[in-house]
Amino acid sequence: MNSLLSTCVTTPPAAAPEAPVAAGIRQPGQNRVVQVERLGTVAYQTAWDYQEELLAATLALKTRNRAAAEAGDSPVLTPNHLLLCQHPPVYTLGKSGKPEHLLLDENALTAHGATFHRINRGGDITFHGPGQLVGYPILDLDNFFTDIHRYLRVLEEAVIRTLAEYGLSAGRIAGLTGVWLDFEEGAPNPRKICAMGVKCSRWVTMHGFALNVNTDLTYFGYIVPCGITDKAVTSMQRELGREISVTEVENRLLPHLATLLNAEYAV
Numbered sequence: 001m002n003s004l005l006s007t008c009v010t011t012p013p014a015a016a017p018e019a020p021v022a023a024g025i026r027q028p029g030q031n032r033v034v035q036v037e038r039l040g041t042v043a044y045q046t047a048w049d050y051q052e053e054l055l056a057a058t059l060a061l062k063t064r065n066r067a068a069a070e071a072g073d074s075p076v077l078t079p080n081h082l083l084l085c086q087h088p089p090v091y092t093l094g095k096s097g098k099p100e101h102l103l104l105d106e107n108a109l110t111a112h113g114a115t116f117h118r119i120n121r122g123g124d125i126t127f128h129g130p131g132q133l134v135g136y137p138i139l140d141l142d143n144f145f146t147d148i149h150r151y152l153r154v155l156e157e158a159v160i161r162t163l164a165e166y167g168l169s170a171g172r173i174a175g176l177t178g179v180w181l182d183f184e185e186g187a188p189n190p191r192k193i194c195a196m197g198v199k200c201s202r203w204v205t206m207h208g209f210a211l212n213v214n215t216d217l218t219y220f221g222y223i224v225p226c227g228i229t230d231k232a233v234t235s236m237q238r239e240l241g242r243e244i245s246v247t248e249v250e251n252r253l254l255p256h257l258a259t260l261l262n263a264e265y266a267v
Contacts, residue, residue: 020153023144023262030143031077032263039085044117047085051206054081054138058204083136084250087128089114094197097124101224121197121207125223131214133246141203144261148200155209158257159194165252168239191234213246
């Protein structure tokens with residue numbers, strides 16, 4: 001199983017996806033412990049390389065476990081990781097993205113203190129920068145449930161529940177992924193507050209979500225975010241009229257994600 005999925009544009013369903021239920025009881029051979037690492041502010045390439053390292057190690061272990069099972073030996077539990085961080089200003093373009101959706105040339109990128117990366121997730125272009133909570137789960141979904149669409153709904157739901165703690169009513173829009181405000185059908189001003197894009201290899205995930213907490217939204221003016229031209233981008237700071245601690249948001253989001261995954265954390 002090898003797929004690239006994004007919360008940018010998808011085939012429109014009849015209605016917005018429903019919230020997922022929590023993962024069931026842990027089965028023999030499943031590891032529901034997630035190692036959390038708070039990386040602080042880290043260069044995008046550094047975080048990407050670290051994700052690739054963790055992904056490769058988990059895939060190698062799964063290969064060894066398959067050989068062990070064939071030999072009648074007991075497998076070793078595969079690990080799960082969650083990296084939490086912020087990035088210096090950076091634009092990333094997914095495998096299905098269009099380069100023309102970046103409206104800056106190389107000189108303009110430098111002038112705005114930003115970098116650009118083509119990456120191996122699904123979706124189009126997005127922005128990461130200071131004040132944005134970025135989460136990279138490197139999970140073996142064999143430990144939870146093998147359904148990538150349900151996994152995306154879990155990430156969305158954790159963000160939706162976190163925003164509700166701040167009095168922000170957020171949800172999903174049919175045909176689009178990510179988390180939105182004014183998401184109800186016919187609402188006058190739908191605004192994306194959290195983007196998502198993932199890669200999954202043999203049920204091991206990488207990439208993840210980016211929640212705008214205190215993000216400088218002017219950077220989104222230099223791209224066509226996720227290829228969507230008719231909807232705005234927002235942040236918690238803009239909606240609430242005050243700066244929010246990114247660490248506080250992390251601490252509120254983690255329990256919701258653990259509940260939905262029926263997981264526990266090792267920090």
